[in-house]
Amino acid sequence: MKITNLEKQVAFIKEIDKIKYIQRKTKLFNSERRENDAEHSWHLAVMAMVLAEHSDKTIDLLKVLKMVLIHDIVEIDAGDTFFYSTTKDHKNTEEELVAAKRIFGILPEEQAEELITVWEEFEAGETDEAKFAKSMDMFEPLLQNFSNNGGTWVEYDVPYQKVHDKKKEIKNGSTTIWNYAESLINEGVEKEFLKK
Amino acid sequence: MKITNLEKQVAFIKEIDKIKYIQRKTKLFNSERRENDAEHSWHLAVMAMVLAEHSDKTIDLLKVLKMVLIHDIVEIDAGDTFFYSTTKDHKNTEEELVAAKRIFGILPEEQAEELITVWEEFEAGETDEAKFAKSMDMFEPLLQNFSNNGGTWVEYDVPYQKVHDKKKEIKNGSTTIWNYAESLINEGVEKEFLKK
Numbered sequence: 001m002k003i004t005n006l007e008k009q010v011a012f013i014k015e016i017d018k019i020k021y022i023q024r025k026t027k028l029f030n031s032e033r034r035e036n037d038a039e040h041s042w043h044l045a046v047m048a049m050v051l052a053e054h055s056d057k058t059i060d061l062l063k064v065l066k067m068v069l070i071h072d073i074v075e076i077d078a079g080d081t082f083f084y085s086t087t088k089d090h091k092n093t094e095e096e097l098v099a100a101k102r103i104f105g106i107l108p109e110e111q112a113e114e115l116i117t118v119w120e121e122f123e124a125g126e127t128d129e130a131k132f133a134k135s136m137d138m139f140e141p142l143l144q145n146f147s148n149n150g151g152t153w154v155e156y157d158v159p160y161q162k163v164h165d166k167k168k169e170i171k172n173g174s175t176t177i178w179n180y181a182e183s184l185i186n187e188g189v190e191k192e193f194l195k196k
Numbered sequence: 197m198k199i200t201n202l203e204k205q206v207a208f209i210k211e212i213d214k215i216k217y218i219q220r221k222t223k224l225f226n227s228e229r230r231e232n233d234a235e236h237s238w239h240l241a242v243m244a245m246v247l248a249e250h251s252d253k254t255i256d257l258l259k260v261l262k263m264v265l266i267h268d269i270v271e272i273d274a275g276d277t278f279f280y281s282t283t284k285d286h287k288n289t290e291e292e293l294v295a296a297k298r299i300f301g302i303l304p305e306e307q308a309e310e311l312i313t314v315w316e317e318f319e320a321g322e323t324d325e326a327k328f329a330k331s332m333d334m335f336e337p338l339l340q341n342f343s344n345n346g347g348t349w350v351e352y353d354v355p356y357q358k359v360h361d362k363k364k365e366i367k368n369g370s371t372t373i374w375n376y377a378e379s380l381i382n383e384g385v386e387k388e389f390l391k392k
Contacts, residue, residue: 005249006247006250006372006373009247012246013239013242013243013246013336014225016239017224017225017239020224028216035216036235038234038235038239039216039232039235041238042234042235042238042241042265043209043212043234045238045241045265046209046212046265047209049262049265050208050209050303050311051205053201054202061258062258065241065261065265069238069241069242069245069261070245111246115246143206143210147210176202180202180206
């Protein structure tokens with residue numbers, strides 16, 4: 001019996017439900033509760049919608065939304081890697097690529113290929129859309145940590161310079177958002193969330 | 197001191213974090229854990245991406261994504277109304293409109309107006325995009341209930357006819373998805389999830 005496109009898509013829709021169980025290190029705003037990947041992806045999508053005007057380049061918002069909505073689906077197999085991890089490279093693309101092929105591979109072939117390509121474009125971070133999507137991915141936890149008296153910065157004793165160096169990638173997508181983010185990071189030093 | 201667009205947008209980004217605490221009646225797939233509005237909205241967005249080909253009409257996917265991503269933000273003030281509630285009309289637009297104006301009103305004026313308009317278009321359910329977005333909103337909990345041995349249908353003793361009548365709205369967006377959904381509902385009767 002031939003499996004229809006819709007049946008494959010429904011199987012995919014069920015499979016990706018699992019990202020609701022994948023906990024990030026970062027907590028919700030003013031909260032003790034860790035955020036999960038579905039909540040995080042939703043937040044990035046709405047952020048991209050409302051912050052698009054600050055992109056340094058003209059972007060295809062639909063492409064950006066696709067990127068942020070699916071960027072963490074690979075973590076169903078590969079797990080979440082802490083952004084400031086000192087033991088594991090955040091860009092563990094080998095393990096994540098296998099995951100992308102398995103999970104997006106549940107979809108009809110053409111659609112699977114399209115989404116793997118979108119995911120790879122995000123990961124590579126070279127196009128204007130990927131740069132802006134990554135800015136969102138960097139900006140949300142920065143805002144969360146700031147609202148949580150330093151959050152994971154304090155919890156894991158992350159030094160100022162590391163935060164500044166890594167978050168500076170926001171500038172690739174938006175100078176305006178980076179300037180704002182940098183001022184928060186500096187304020188974080190004053191408030192002793194970050195040690196210089 | 198003039199509040200910049202970015203500052204208003206950041207205030208909005210913080211405010212909408214609250215939908216992560218709004219619990220729906222429906223539970224995650226094969227799960228005892230209730231879904232929250234952020235997870236639900238994320239899931240609808242990815243569903244819209246992968247199911248768009250089944251829309252009966254040509255749709256602007258970006259518009260559909262905006263709709264599903266923001267459609268439940270009003271519940272921060274108005275709360276979630278159970279789809280099969282016998283005491284409260286699901287379309288409590290008066291209370292929800294006040295909520296929409298307050299919450300989207302945190303954004304810069306033009307942007308607030310745009311999102312209120314998108315939300316109203318979704319609620320009215322008259323355009324092709326709104327019809328398809330609403331199909332997604334109907335289809336996800338149906339799949340979840342089916343994966344949970346009847347889920348809220350059994351928990352709240354919802355009769356077959358009510359489910360069939362209400363879910364038939366899926367057909368406004370997609371005949372293909374409705375045919376599939378209807379076959380699941382009928383299977384739900386066989387499995388005694390639904391009483392005829």
